Amino acid sequence: AIHQFFVDNDRINFHTGLDNEHDVKDGCPFEGCRFLVGSSIDIFTEIPDSTQHFIFLDACHNYAYSMIDLLLYSEKVRIGGYLAMHDTSPYIKPFQDYQGLGNKFHPDMFISCRKALKRLGVYNNKFEGFELVFDEADPHAMTGGVTVIKRLS
Numbered sequence: 001a002i003h004q005f006f007v008d009n010d011r012i013n014f015h016t017g018l019d020n021e022h023d024v025k026d027g028c029p030f031e032g033c034r035f036l037v038g039s040s041i042d043i044f045t046e047i048p049d050s051t052q053h054f055i056f057l058d059a060c061h062n063y064a065y066s067m068i069d070l071l072l073y074s075e076k077v078r079i080g081g082y083l084a085m086h087d088t089s090p091y092i093k094p095f096q097d098y099q100g101l102g103n104k105f106h107p108d109m110f111i112s113c114r115k116a117l118k119r120l121g122v123y124n125n126k127f128e129g130f131e132l133v134f135d136e137a138d139p140h141a142m143t144g145g146v147t148v149i150k151r152l153s
Helices: 002-008 040-046 063-074 113-119
Strands: 015-019 034-037 052-058 077-086 130-136 146-151
Touching: 040 063, 052 063, 063 077, 063 113, 077 113, 077 130, 113 146
Parallel strands: 015 034, 015 052, 052 077
Antiparallel strands: 077 146, 130 146
16 A cells, blocks of 8 residues: 555655654654654565655664665665664663664664664765765764765665
8 A cells, every 4th residue: 555655646755754663652753754653674665666755764773673774775765865764873872772672681682773884884985875964963862863874876
């Protein structure tokens, strides 16, 4: 149903927010944005490739999911579009907010978005076809921060 919506409405701007809502139920990030709830790995096929002007990822933030999300959802962004990921602050301490999967004694099972984006080359503009355009966080917050990349090719 969601896929058919995208196919039938190619005249509108595509902005999609994604959240598993395991921690907080914030809802849609801004008016006019489509908001998908669920496991990012389960619902990525609902969005056709190269259709989105903007995607905001706020799903599972463990290391593995963050890496997979960036790889899967970067294909959904059209050239000139943006992909944003939440909870990328460099100030987040290890073992902050267990993500509900895997070994509770391993730091990669907690918020590890920044580690994943760093490993994939986002912060030194080595993530193929994208450039870093925004990376900000509150040094006093326990979580948060946003990293935004723009698709160039």
